[in-house]
Amino acid sequence: MKCYITTPIYYVNDIPHIGHSYTTIASDILARWKRLNNFNVFFLTGTDEHGIKIAIAAKEKGKTPQELCDEMSAKFKEAWKLLNISYTDFIRTTEQRHFIAVEKIVQDLLDKGFIFKKKYEGLYCVGCERFFTQKDLDENGCCSFHKTKPALQSEENYFFKLSSFQDALLERLTNPNHKEYIEIQPEERKNEIIGKLKLGLEDISFSRSAIEWGIPLPFDKKQTVYVWVDALINYITAIGYPKNEVTFQKYWPADVHLMAKDILWFHSVIWPAILMGTGLPLPKKVYSHGFFTLDGNKMSKSLGNVISPQELVDKYGVDAARYLVVTLIPFGPDGDISWQELTLKYNTDLANNLGNLISRTIKMAEKHFNLQVPETKPDLELAKKVTTTIKESFALNMDNIQLHKAAEILQNAITLVNRQIEIDTPWTLAKTDMNKLASCIYSYLQAISIIIMHLLSFMPSISEKIWQIIGASGNINETAKKYFIDAIIPENGFSVVNSQLQTPGILFPRIV
Ligand code: MSP
Numbered sequence: 001m002k003c004y005i006t007t008p009i010y011y012v013n014d015i016p017h018i019g020h021s022y023t024t025i026a027s028d029i030l031a032r033w034k035r036l037n038n039f040n041v042f043f044l045t046g047t048d049e050h051g052i053k054i055a056i057a058a059k060e061k062g063k064t065p066q067e068l069c070d071e072m073s074a075k076f077k078e079a080w081k082l083l084n085i086s087y088t089d090f091i092r093t094t095e096q097r098h099f100i101a102v103e104k105i106v107q108d109l110l111d112k113g114f115i116f117k118k119k120y121e122g123l124y125c126v127g128c129e130r131f132f133t134q135k136d137l138d139e140n141g142c143c144s145f146h147k148t149k150p151a152l153q154s155e156e157n158y159f160f161k162l163s164s165f166q167d168a169l170l171e172r173l174t175n176p177n178h179k180e181y182i183e184i185q186p187e188e189r190k191n192e193i194i195g196k197l198k199l200g201l202e203d204i205s206f207s208r209s210a211i212e213w214g215i216p217l218p219f220d221k222k223q224t225v226y227v228w229v230d231a232l233i234n235y236i237t238a239i240g241y242p243k244n245e246v247t248f249q250k251y252w253p254a255d256v257h258l259m260a261k262d263i264l265w266f267h268s269v270i271w272p273a274i275l276m277g278t279g280l281p282l283p284k285k286v287y288s289h290g291f292f293t294l295d296g297n298k299m300s301k302s303l304g305n306v307i308s309p310q311e312l313v314d315k316y317g318v319d320a321a322r323y324l325v326v327t328l329i330p331f332g333p334d335g336d337i338s339w340q341e342l343t344l345k346y347n348t349d350l351a352n353n354l355g356n357l358i359s360r361t362i363k364m365a366e367k368h369f370n371l372q373v374p375e376t377k378p379d380l381e382l383a384k385k386v387t388t389t390i391k392e393s394f395a396l397n398m399d400n401i402q403l404h405k406a407a408e409i410l411q412n413a414i415t416l417v418n419r420q421i422e423i424d425t426p427w428t429l430a431k432t433d434m435n436k437l438a439s440c441i442y443s444y445l446q447a448i449s450i451i452i453m454h455l456l457s458f459m460p461s462i463s464e465k466i467w468q469i470i471g472a473s474g475n476i477n478e479t480a481k482k483y484f485i486d487a488i489i490p491e492n493g494f495s496v497v498n499s500q501l502q503t504p505g506i507l508f509p510r511i512v
Pocket residue numbers: 007008009010011014018019020022023048231232233234258259260261262263290291292293299
């Protein structure tokens with residue numbers, strides 16, 4: 001089975017920060033989880049490089065737009081490398097393959113009668129790259145997101161007949177039995193979209209005449225394609241549209257488009273309308289998460305409070321940074337984060353709970369069993385208990401991208417094993433019953449191996465390392481793939497008797 005997952009393509013006028021990282025890490029965790037569940041995953045990210053915003057940013061920096069795009073796009077690639085993002089493809093909208101796809105879609109829409117020309121006057125917010133009507137603005141006449149007054153612009157543009165898709169969209173967004181049903185998540189945001197849709201749709205500007213930095217319309221080279229139309233089409237360009245029919249058919253429609261609430265409208269209304277206009281199938285799911293603020297403030301360059309991926313990695317290490325960013329606030333609603341809370345969660349979940357479990361287990365094995373999996377009759381009771389704790393709700397939460405809940409289930413499982421150690425009091429067994437001690441340590445190792453396979457999508461590198469530390473056999477990815485199909489623990493466990501263990505060092509040093 002295939003699974004096509006996308007992040008938004010990010011504007012190159014900004015450097016990658018924790019906001020972009022949030023969506024990208026969450027998508028990566030989903031992609032890794034799906035791969036472990038034997039899906040053939042295509043995971044796409046990239047950069048959105050056209051439009052007035054980019055042209056202005058380049059001018060301010062004394063660069064050509066293309067120079068700025070090359071430089072900034074590389075920064076996103078570096079950030080994703082740093083965060084261990086396993087994308088299948090990274091698309092840039094300035095690539096030739098994308099021009100071909102955009103030209104084809106735009107021409108198709110014209111041929112099918114969905115494009116017309118008209119003189120237009122409207123209020124344009126450069127930050128959002130969109131026209132607003134008076135009713136969309138706040139009480140001060142500003143864009144509620146950028147808090148700036150959109151400028152009045154007047155030009156002759158091509159328009160897209162968005163209004164003619166209102167009924168078809170309503171049907172597809174509200175009727176789960178429709179064969180082209182698009183699921184919008186979460187429910188509250190879906191209701192907002194439906195509410196707005198019911199108020200009626202206006203046709204939208206499809207091209208700009210004054211902006212050169214874009215893809216020229218194939219039928220009127222003096223105009224460029226509106227940057228949002230250009231950007232959305234990236235999702236089909238990357239899987240081969242229109243030239244590579246085989247890969248396109250293999251992966252389209254998208255299984256989930258992920259993004260924050262700021263751009264849900266474009267993905268759940270405008271994008272499906274464009275696809276319907278050209279007769280292409282619609283995405284299955286559009287999932288928007290909330291916006292997060294830092295210490296109660298919006299993150300912005302001017303406030304100087306933007307957290308970079310590098311800062312996160314420097315402080316917590318790659319794996320912990322990935323884990324913390326996606327588990328600190330629930331995935332869906334808005335939330336506030338702070339360095340203090342990130343550190344508190346790091347110390348609680350990783351240094352104290354997980355780190356402590358690994359370290360105390362290995363220390364006992366080192367002291368009493370020569371750093372080997374103790375020789376004993378395999379006891380899988382605890383591992384089975386852990387499996388029951390994790391099992392169904394973990395998978396359900398991962399599939400629904402409720403990553404904070406999935407992580408909580410894992411923390412409960414870790415706590416369960418730590419508690420079992422307190423109950424067993426192996427430090428007294430060491431004096432009284434070495435056979436029982438061997439069996440206990442063996443059982444902790446098996447329980448840990450189950451937990452680690454589930455942590456793998458969140459923390460890929462350190463999970464592999466822990467797999468070695470606990471002497472578990474085979475490659476963790478291959479073993480987890482098999483385990484996720486049949487949920488069967490091998491008769492002798494994953495950490496087989498007499499296997500060599502490794503001293504872990506301090507996996508998650510406490511941070512004060
Ligand atoms: N280029 C468009 C997207 C086109 S997709 C066809 C764009 N780019 S953006 O650089 O502004 O990225 C917006 C996205 O970045 C959000 O939807 C979200 O995924 C992520 N975030 C940026 N800041 C964020 C927060 N403060 N909080 C959560 N997510 C944030 O829009």
